[in-house]
Amino acid sequence: MVYLTRRYRFCASHRLHNEALPDDENLRIYGKCDSPFGHGHNYALEVTVAGPIDQETGMVFDLVALDGIVEKEVLERLDHTNLNLDVENFRACVPTTENVCTEIFHLLCDKIKGGGPLRAACLSRVRLEETSSNFFEYEGDPPSAS
Amino acid sequence: MIYVTRRAEFSASHVYHNPKLSPEENRRIFGKCNNPHGHGHNYTLEVTVAGSINPTTGMVVDLKELKTLLEREVLQLMDHKFLNQEVAAFATKIPTTENIAVEIWGMLAPKLSFGKLHRIRLYETSDLYVDYYGD
Numbered sequence: 001m002v003y004l005t006r007r008y009r010f011c012a013s014h015r016l017h018n019e020a021l022p023d024d025e026n027l028r029i030y031g032k033c034d035s036p037f038g039h040g041h042n043y044a045l046e047v048t049v050a051g052p053i054d055q056e057t058g059m060v061f062d063l064v065a066l067d068g069i070v071e072k073e074v075l076e077r078l079d080h081t082n083l084n085l086d087v088e089n090f091r092a093c094v095p096t097t098e099n100v101c102t103e104i105f106h107l108l109c110d111k112i113k114g115g116g117p118l119r120a121a122c123l124s125r126v127r128l129e130e131t132s133s134n135f136f137e138y139e140g141d142p143p144s145a146s
Numbered sequence: 147m148i149y150v151t152r153r154a155e156f157s158a159s160h161v162y163h164n165p166k167l168s169p170e171e172n173r174r175i176f177g178k179c180n181n182p183h184g185h186g187h188n189y190t191l192e193v194t195v196a197g198s199i200n201p202t203t204g205m206v207v208d209l210k211e212l213k214t215l216l217e218r219e220v221l222q223l224m225d226h227k228f229l230n231q232e233v234a235a236f237a238t239k240i241p242t243t244e245n246i247a248v249e250i251w252g253m254l255a256p257k258l259s260f261g262k263l264h265r266i267r268l269y270e271t272s273d274l275y276v277d278y279y280g281d
Contacts, residue, residue, distance in 0.1 A: 002244045003277035048277075053248065056164060057175055058240035063274075064177065118175075
């Protein structure tokens with residue numbers, strides 16, 4: 001099993017605010033990230049796929065295809081947007097980097113385990129850096145014990 | 147268990163080409179990496195060794211020994227080389243970053259006299275890297 005990671009970038013704004021909570025509670029929890037006008041980040045996204053090396057090509061995944069999937073599913077949706085207002089899934093869900101990270105995992109997961117030549121690898125991890133000091137990683141939920 | 151990582155750099159050229167495939171198929175799969183004259187990268191290699199702390203030295207590995215091992219087993223073989231033509235392993239195997247990472251694991255794992263090789267991470271560029279854990 002080999003893990004291949006590709007790095008991408010996008011820029012977006014957001015506001016951390018939960019409508020279900022009173023204003024003073026939002027301010028207490030989110031601090032300056034609750035500013036009503038929002039603020040932005042240059043996000044760095046790492047997408048890791050895991051699979052065996054294809055014997056014919058020596059590669060784990062078709063990088064051009066991976067770039068195309070990430071461009072279509074993630075970057076076109078999120079880059080240069082206001083996450084709260086422009087991205088459907090964040091109308092009812094606070095766009096913390098945790099939530100953006102898991103959302104990206106779910107956007108990519110089914111598209112990456114497509115099978116076919118150089119598509120046998122699966123999505124293994126999404127890592128999202130909000131700043132150079134803060135980053136979040138999601139590897140999908142473990143299978144339920146039941 | 148403590149994990150110690152040592153970083154090293156090497157520069158090399160390569161070409162992606164499978165002689166069993168037609169020229170058109172090679173170009174379709176490998177794109178500009180199929181340029182017959184090759185192209186090169188500054189690779190960054192991270193070698194992670196796992197072990198317990200030696201109570202006498204407070205260290206997991208002798209970093210000088212690890213550096214010497216990397217120099218002897220990997221860098222001398224690959225640095226400033228055309229991988230396809232000058233590294234025996236790649237005479238029959240395409241030197242993709244995936245295959246290079248696995249090859250480096252094979253070069254180092256049996257030679258470590260301390261700890262246990264945990265991970266090989268190989269950066270082809272700052273935006274692309276491969277991890278291999280030996281299985």
